[in-house]
Amino acid sequence: MNTQEGSPAPRRRSRAPALVAAIASLLVPGLGQLLNRQKLKALVWLIVPVLLVSVELATSDWGRYAALRSGKVPPESFARGAEAGFELEGPAGGEQATSLADLFGTAEAGEAEGEDPFAAATEDDPFAAASEDDPFAAAEDPFSGGVPDLDPFAAAAEGEDPFAAAAGEGEGLDSGDSYFDATYLWPNYGDEGPRYVVRDFGGFFTRGLWGLATLGRVVIDDAYAGTTIELYNRVTPWLGADNSIVLMGNGLIALSILVILGAVWAFGVADAYRSRVRTDETGRVEKFGEFWGRVWHSLYVYLVSAPAFVLMILFTIIPILFTFLMAFTNYTYRVKLGARLIEWVGLDTFRFLAVDPGWLSVFGQIFLWTILWALMSSFTVYAIGFLNAMVVESPLVRAKKVWRTIMILPWAIPSLVSLMVFRNAFDKDGLVNQFLFASGLMESVTNFLYKIGLEGKPDMPIFWFQPIYNGALARFVVVLTNLWLGAPYHMMMIIGVLATVPKELYEAAAIDGATGYQRFRFITLPMVLSATVPALIMTFSFNFNNFGAVYFLTGGGPSWDPSKVPDSMRIVGSAMPGQTDILISWIYKLSFTKDFEQYNTAAVYSIIIFMIVGGFAVFNMLRSKSFTEEAGE
Amino acid sequence: MNARRLRALPLEIAAATLFALFFAPFVLVLVNSAKGAFQITNAPLALPEDWSQLFRNVATIWTSDNIRYGSSFASSLVITAGSLVLIDLVASQAAWALVRTKSRVSSTVFIVFVAAMVVPFQIVMFPLLSWFRKVTDFTGVPLLRNYAGIFLAYVGFGMAQSIFMFHGFIKSIPLELEEAATIDGCRRHEIFYRIVFPILKPIHATVLVLNGIWIWNDYLLPVLVLGKGNKVMTLPLAVSNFAGAFVKQWDLIMTAILMAMIPVVVFFLFAQKSIIKGMVAGSIK
Numbered sequence: 060m061n062t063q064e065g066s067p068a069p070r071r072r073s074r075a076p077a078l079v080a081a082i083a084s085l086l087v088p089g090l091g092q093l094l095n096r097q098k099l100k101a102l103v104w105l106i107v108p109v110l111l112v113s114v115e116l117a118t119s120d121w122g123r124y125a126a127l128r129s130g131k132v133p134p135e136s137f138a139r140g141a142e143a144g145f146e147l148e149g150p151a152g153g154e155q156a157t158s159l160a161d162l163f164g165t166a167e168a169g170e171a172e173g174e175d176p177f178a179a180a181t182e183d184d185p186f187a188a189a190s191e192d193d194p195f196a197a198a199e200d201p202f203s204g205g206v207p208d209l210d211p212f213a214a215a216a217e218g219e220d221p222f223a224a225a226a227g228e229g230e231g232l233d234s235g236d237s238y239f240d241a242t243y244l245w246p247n248y249g250d251e252g253p254r255y256v257v258r259d260f261g262g263f264f265t266r267g268l269w270g271l272a273t274l275g276r277v278v279i280d281d282a283y284a285g286t287t288i289e290l291y292n293r294v295t296p297w298l299g300a301d302n303s304i305v306l307m308g309n310g311l312i313a314l315s316i317l318v319i320l321g322a323v324w325a326f327g328v329a330d331a332y333r334s335r336v337r338t339d340e341t342g343r344v345e346k347f348g349e350f351w352g353r354v355w356h357s358l359y360v361y362l363v364s365a366p367a368f369v370l371m372i373l374f375t376i377i378p379i380l381f382t383f384l385m386a387f388t389n390y391t392y393r394v395k396l397g398a399r400l401i402e403w404v405g406l407d408t409f410r411f412l413a414v415d416p417g418w419l420s421v422f423g424q425i426f427l428w429t430i431l432w433a434l435m436s437s438f439t440v441y442a443i444g445f446l447n448a449m450v451v452e453s454p455l456v457r458a459k460k461v462w463r464t465i466m467i468l469p470w471a472i473p474s475l476v477s478l479m480v481f482r483n484a485f486d487k488d489g490l491v492n493q494f495l496f497a498s499g500l501m502e503s504v505t506n507f508l509y510k511i512g513l514e515g516k517p518d519m520p521i522f523w524f525q526p527i528y529n530g531a532l533a534r535f536v537v538v539l540t541n542l543w544l545g546a547p548y549h550m551m552m553i554i555g556v557l558a559t560v561p562k563e564l565y566e567a568a569a570i571d572g573a574t575g576y577q578r579f580r581f582i583t584l585p586m587v588l589s590a591t592v593p594a595l596i597m598t599f600s601f602n603f604n605n606f607g608a609v610y611f612l613t614g615g616g617p618s619w620d621p622s623k624v625p626d627s628m629r630i631v632g633s634a635m636p637g638q639t640d641i642l643i644s645w646i647y648k649l650s651f652t653k654d655f656e657q658y659n660t661a662a663v664y665s666i667i668i669f670m671i672v673g674g675f676a677v678f679n680m681l682r683s684k685s686f687t688e689e690a691g692e
Numbered sequence: 693m694n695a696r697r698l699r700a701l702p703l704e705i706a707a708a709t710l711f712a713l714f715f716a717p718f719v720l721v722l723v724n725s726a727k728g729a730f731q732i733t734n735a736p737l738a739l740p741e742d743w744s745q746l747f748r749n750v751a752t753i754w755t756s757d758n759i760r761y762g763s764s765f766a767s768s769l770v771i772t773a774g775s776l777v778l779i780d781l782v783a784s785q786a787a788w789a790l791v792r793t794k795s796r797v798s799s800t801v802f803i804v805f806v807a808a809m810v811v812p813f814q815i816v817m818f819p820l821l822s823w824f825r826k827v828t829d830f831t832g833v834p835l836l837r838n839y840a841g842i843f844l845a846y847v848g849f850g851m852a853q854s855i856f857m858f859h860g861f862i863k864s865i866p867l868e869l870e871e872a873a874t875i876d877g878c879r880r881h882e883i884f885y886r887i888v889f890p891i892l893k894p895i896h897a898t899v900l901v902l903n904g905i906w907i908w909n910d911y912l913l914p915v916l917v918l919g920k921g922n923k924v925m926t927l928p929l930a931v932s933n934f935a936g937a938f939v940k941q942w943d944l945i946m947t948a949i950l951m952a953m954i955p956v957v958v959f960f961l962f963a964q965k966s967i968i969k970g971m972v973a974g975s976i977k
Contacts, residue, residue, distance in 0.1 A: 304822060305826070308822065308823065308826040309826075312826070312830065357793060357795060357797075357798075359789060359793075359880055360789040360790060360792075360793040360795075360798050360801075361797075361801075363785045363786055363788075363789040364785075364786035364789055364790060364801060366782050366786075366847075367782050367783060367786045367805070367847075367851045367855060368786075368801065368804070368805075370844060370847050370848035370851060371804075371805065371808050371848055371851055371852060373827065373844075373848060374816070374820075374844070374845055374848030374849055375808045375811050375816055375848065375849070375852070376808065377823065378816040378818075378819045378820050378823050379811050379815060379816055381819035381823060382815055382816070382818060382819055385819070443710075446706070446710070447710060450703060450706055450707040450710060451707075453703055455703055455704075456703055456704060456707055462707060462711060463964075464960070464961065464964060465711060465714060465715050465718075466710070466711075466714055467960065467964070467968075468714075468718065468957060468960065469714060469717075470905070471905065471909075471956045471957065471959075471960045472909070472952070472953045472956050472957070473908070473909035473910075473911065473927070473928040473931075473952060473956075474909060474911075475909075475911040475928045475931070475932060476928060476931055476949050476952050476953065477717065479931075479932070479935060479945070479949065480717055480720070480721060480946075480949060481717070483942060483945075484717075484720070488733075489736075490720060490736050490737065493736050493737055494737055497737055543713070543714065543717070546714075547714075551968055554968065555968070600812075604812045604814050606814050606912070607911070607912070643812075643814045643815075646814075646815075646818075647814075647818075650818045651818075661818065665815045665818070668812065668814075668815060669810075669811065669812065669815055672810065672812050673810040673811070676809065676810040677810060680806060680809075
C-alpha cells in the first residue's frame with residue numbers, strides 16, 4: 060500500500076519484475092516462480108504441463124506417427140488395402156455391408172431386450188396404451204443405436220474381423236511380437252484425399268478437442284487412408300466409424316479437464332505476480348512451508364466441498380452443456396450414428412424455429428398453455444392448500460389431527476402411483492363415469508360440461524382424455540388432479556406460517572371488534588402471503604416443468620386436431636404434441652418418440668425453458684433473505 | 693355455545709367436503725383391492741363382497757415376479773437411506789466450510805451451487821443416460837442398473853438444494869462456540885463433527901424429510917438409471933412394472949398400489965410431527 064502512495068517512477072520500476080514473472084508463468088507454468096527463487100513452488104506448477112503432456116502422450120499414438128513420418132516404418136508395408144498387397148478373404152464391401160446390417164440389427168435386438176416382455180398388450184385398453192407408450196419402457200437412450208453399444212468383445216471372439224486376421228498373417232513386422240503391434244494398422248494417406256492426423260494418432264486432449272470441433276469426419280463404408288472404414292474396431296480405433304455423440308462426450312470431458320488445469324495455470328500466473336510484488340516490498344522470499352500453510356488453510360474448504368462439487372459438475376453442469384451443444388447441431392432421427400455424422404449448424408435450428416410459421420404457431424400454443432397451466436395449477440394448489448390449512452388449524456374444528464393426517468397423505472405417496480389411479484378413474488369405463496351413471500347425474504353433468512364449453516359433444520359416458528374435441532375438458536381434469544397432488548404440500552407450509560403469526564395481533568383485533576373475515580383479510584392473509592411468496596414462485600416454476608402430472612395422466616392427449624397440424628410439422632409424426640402437453644412433456648416426446656426424434660429442436664426448447672425457469676429461480680433467490688445476506692457481506 | 697356451534701357449521705361442512713375429496717381415492721383403492729377381477733369391472737364403486745379377497749390379492753402381489761415386493765421395498769429403503777446419509781454428510785460439511793471461509797473463490801463455489809439449483813432435472817435427464825455410459829467408459833465404474841449410479845445421481849442432484857439450506861442455517865450460528873473449541877485444541881474436522889453437526893439438528897430434519905420424500909417417491913431417475921425389470925427396483929418402479937405386466941387386472945394393480953402406499957402411510961402416521969416441523973423450518977426463509 061505504501062509504495063502506491065510514493066512517486067510513480069519507483070512504483071513502475073518495482074512492478075516490472077513482477078510482470079516478467081507473471082508472463083514467464085503464463086508461458087511455462089512454474090517458470091515465474093523459478094524466477095522468484097521459489098523452486099519448490101515452481102515444481103508444484105510444473106505439474107500442470109507435465110500432466111498435460113504425459114496424459115496426451117500416454118493416450119496417443121504420436122510415437123507411431125513420428126516413426127511413420129521419419130521413415131523408420133515404410134507405410135506401404137503396414138497399411139491395409141489394395142496397396143498393401145494383403146490378400147483379403149472377401150470383398151471389403153461385402154464385409155462392410157454385413158457390419159452395417161449388424162449395426163441396425165443389434166440396435167433393434169437391444170431394444171427388444173429392453174422392452175417389457177408383457178408390454179405387448181391389446182390396443183383398445185387405455186392402460187395397455189399406457190404401458191406401451193410408457194415413456195421409459197420404450198424409451199431407448201437416443202444414442203444407443205450408435206457404436207458404443209455393440210459388444211466389441213463378442214465381435215472379436217467371433218473372429219469376424221478380417222483385417223486383424225489379415226494383418227496377423229502379414230510377416231515382416233519388425234516389432235511383431237506383441238499382439239497390438241501385430242494387428243495395428245497404419246493409415247496409408249494417399250497424396251490426395253483427406254488426412255485426419257489428430258483423429259488417427261491424437262491423444263486424449265487433442266483427439267477430444269478435434270472431435271468436439273468436427274464431430275467426426277468419416278463414417279462406415281467411407282474410403283479413407285487406403286482402407287474402408289468399418290463400424291467398430293477394437294484393436295485399431297481409427298478404422299472404426301466416427302460417432303459424433305461419443306466424440307462430443309469425449310470432447311466435453313477433455314474440455315472440462317483443460318478448463319480446470321487452465322484455472323490452476325491462471326492461479327500460478329497470479330501467484331507469480333503477487334509473490335514477486337511482495338518480495339520486492341518486504342525484501343524476503345516467502346518460504347514454501349509458509350505458502351503451503353496458507354494454501355492448506357484455504358484448501359480445507361475445497362477438499363470438503365470437492366465431492367459435492369464434482370458430483371454436481373458430473374450430473375448437472377455437463378449434461379446441461381450437452382443439451383446446449385445439441386441445439387447447435389442438426390441431430391435428428393435422420394442421423395443414424397455410425398452411418399452419418401452430426402454437424403454443427405450454428406443458429407440454424409433457432410432461426411428455423413423462429414421463422415417457420417407452423418412450428419412457431421404450435422410452439423406458441425404450447426407455450427401459452429404451459430404458462431396458463433403453471434398459473435392455474437399454482438393458484439389452485441395454493442388456494443386450496445390455504446383453505447385446508449385454515450380448516451385444519453381452526454379452533455372451531457374438532458379432531459384436527461385426523462383431518463390433518465388425511466390431508467397430508469397425497470403428498471406422501473408416490474405421485475406416479477396416484478396418477479395411475481386417476482388415469483384409471485377418468486377412463487371412459489372408469490370410476491368417475493360409473494359413479495355418474497350410478498348416481499344418475501351423468502346427463503346433467505355432461506350437459507353442463509357441454510354448455511360451459513369444456514366438452515365438445517354431450518357424450519355419455521364422458522370421454523375425459525380422448526377425442527380431439529375434448530381438449531379443454533382434459534386440461535381441466537389435469538389441473539384438477541394436480542390440485543389433489545399439490546395442495547397438501549402447500550397446506551403444510553401454510554400451517555407452519557400460521558404458527559408464526561403473533562397471537563397478539565388477533566387479540567388486538569378481537570378487542571377492536573374485528574369479525575372473523577376481517578381478521579383473515581387483514582392479518583392472516585397478508586402475513587402468510589408475504590412469508591410464502593418465494594415458495595409460490597418456486598411452485599410456479601415447478602409446475603411449469605411438471606412433467607409427471609401431465610405425462611403420466613393423459614400422455615399429452617387428446618391429440619392435436621389433424622386438420623390443424625401445419626405442413627412443416629408433419630415430419631415430426633407421432634412426436635406432435637397433444638392438447639394437454641406442456642413444453643417439457645413435448646420436449647420429452649421430441650427426444651424420445653421412436654423414429655421421430657428431434658434432438659436439436661428439443662434442445663432449443665430446453666434452453667428456452669431453462670432461461671425461463673432459471674430466471675424465476677434467480678429472481679427468487681436474489682430477493683430471498685439468505686442470499687441477500689451473502690451478497691451484502 | 694350454540695351460536696359458536698352454528699358459526700362452526702360452514703367450516704365443518706367445508707372440512708367434511710375437502711376431507712371427502714381428498715380421502716376418496718384412498719377409499720377407492722382400498723375397496724377395489726379387495727375385489728376379484730370380475731367384480732372390479734362390474735361394480736367398481738360397491739363395497740367388496742368378501743374382504744378376504746384382499747388377502748388373496750396381497751398374496752398374489754407378494755409372490756409376483758414383476759413386483760418382487762420384498763426386495764423392491766428393501767431396495768427403496770437402501771437407496772433412500774444411503775442417499776440421505778451421503779447427501780447430509782457431504783452437504784452439511786461443504787456448506788459449513790463455505791460459510792466459514794470468506795474468500796472470493798468460496799463465494800464463487802457457492803454461487804455455482806446455487807446456479808445448479810436452477811437447472812430443472814427434466815432438462816438434464818435427456819442426455820443423462822448416454823453421459824452415464826460415457827463416465828463408465830472412462831472410469832470403469834458401472835453406473836447404470838446398480839446402486840452406485842443411483843446413489844451418485846441422487847447425491848449429485850440433491851446436493852445443491854441441501855447445501856443452500858445448510859448454508860442459510862449455519863450463517864445464523866454464532867462463531868464463538870467454534871472459536872472456543874479452536875482454543876481448546878480442536879482440529880477443524882473435530883469442530884465440525886463434535887460441535888457444528890449436532891447444532892444443525894433442525895435443518896438436518898428438513899433436509900432429510902424433503903430429500904427423503906423426493907427420493908422415496910421418485911420415478912424418473914430410477915427408471916432412467918435402474919431401468920424397468922432390473923434386479924434392483926424401487927417401489928414406484930416395481931408398481932409401474934407390475935401395471936405394465938398385468939395390464940387389465942385392475943384388482944391386482946389396485947392391490948399393488950395399496951401395498952406401495954402402506955409403508956409411507958405408516959411412516960407418516962408415526963413421524964408426522966417431526967416431518968411437519970422439519971418441512972416448515974425449511975420451506976419458509
